[in-house]
Amino acid sequence: MQVTYWLEHAWLDPEVEPGVVVEVSQDGRIADVRTGADTPPPGATVLRGLTVPGLANAHSHAFHRALRSTVQVGSGTFWTWREVMYSVADRLTPDTYHALARAVYAEMALAGITTVGEFHYLHHAPGGTPYDDPNAMGEALIAAAAEAGIRITLLDTAYVSSAIGDKHSGKEPDRHQLRFSDGTTEAWAERATLLKDRDHARIGAAVHSVRAVPADQLGTVAEWAGTRGAPLHVHLSEQTAENEACLAAHGCTPTRLLADHGVLGPNTTGVHNTHLTDEDIALLGGSRTGTCMCPTTERDLADGIGPAVALQKEGSPLSLGSDSHAVIDLFEEARAMELNERLRTRTRGHWTAAALLRAATADGHAALGWTDAGRIERGALADLTTVALDSVRTAGPLPRLGAETAVFAASAADVRHTVVGGRHVVRDGQHELVGDVAGALTAAIGALRG
Structure with a gap:
């Protein structure tokens, strides 16, 4: 079963494009990339902000x-x-x-x-x-x-x-x-x-x-x-x-x-x-x-x-x-x-x-030997990272300056979604698998300190 993502804005090296549809195949790879989609297609998962490769x-x-x-x-x-x-x-x-x-x-x-x-x-x-x-x-x-x-x-x-x-x-x-x-x-x-x-x-x-x-x-x-x-x-x-x-x-x-x-x-x-x-x-x-x-x-x-x-x-x-x-x-x-x-x-x-x-x-x-990752293009691994463009750090610049906003204004705290192999790992800033990451860090480090 294919999964469809609609990216409000996407960095398709070297340009930022609005309204990008990414189709992900069962093997976790990108099956298709389409630009110019003003609205999300039916059933698509919406990623608002700027999406870059993982x-x-x-x-x-x-x-x-x-x-x-x-x-x-x-x-x-x-x-x-x-x-x-x-x-x-x-x-x-x-x-x-x-x-x-x-x-x-x-x-x-x-x-x-x-x-x-x-x-x-x-x-x-x-x-x-x-x-x-x-x-x-x-x-x-x-x-x-x-x-x-x-x-x-x-x-x-x-x-x-x-x-x-x-x-x-x-x-x-x-x-x-x-x-x-x-x-x-x-x-x-x-x-x-x-x-x-x-x-x-x-x-x-x-x-x-x-x-x-x-x-x-x-x-x-x-x-x-x-x-x-x-x-x-x-x-x-x-x-x-x-x-x-x-x-x-x-x-x-x-x-x-x-x-x-x-x-x-x-x-x-x-x-x-x-x-x-x-x-x-x-x-x-x-x-x-x-x-x-x-x-x-x-x-x-x-x-x-x-x-x-x-x-x-x-x-x-x-x-x-x-x-x-x-x-x-x-x-x-x-x-x-x-x-x-x-x-x-x-x-x-x-x-x-x-x-x-x-x-x-x-x-x-x-x-790292993953030459099939790091790009939003057909055949690549479907690994995506979405950065908010409406936080106190990133609000203001035009969306076409998304790459500049991500590099020179955003922080890790602005990441809203992380997708690995087409699977949502982080959704709306929350880790889908681990849950309370701060608590897990506190427990793990505390155990080392005795």
């Missing part, structure tokens, strides 16, 4: 949501923040992680996010002992996404050392990091191979960083992803200390090290890409390696502003992530990328609103 959150650490506010006490650095993060990680089990992730992914659905890229490195029990199911933590995340009604790319992450060592080894993981580590990337690959795609889930890979994977083991992760055609992500040059350690150990930047070991390429995304040389930018762009910017986390941790404009000009596609979930709002991530660049350069207009929405939709989905 948003893709290309970089998430679900358990970091438990850090919100807690890490705003006092000052410190990324490295002191990391100690607080470890203390939360130490308390997670498959059951408590499932409860937390289910609530976090429901919060994402309320924000219009239909697909998340979960950069997953919390694999084992404290001390590094595997659970009876060695992928119990990853399976908890996959189940949580299904129950929250969104899609997930589980980026199973290789993490086997605590810091850069010599050319052939890293330093042993510390006591917190033991549960992240499989010992070697060969053992990581053996475990990751047990994970399987599902209708709502795809399996990818990640190199946590050049700190966490020794140089002579990088190729194992790249080969695993390449053989499967899976997306491969990596934290890259987030901190100047990472660059300095890599130069000291290998005589090159992290980007050059990844290039020399076959990690870069069109299925790879570098996350942050903050502290890059001109040569790094050329290597990333020339190889069509993507860039995932996470502006709200990068500013929260005082990491710096990455060269997103230069990267895109060189050929690196841009996507967006909420990373540590200081906030979960892809419109804010898109807006922040432009506004950060304005502060840095003291000029305006580095990206159009359409280009920023593209990073949050089609290009974000592509970075």
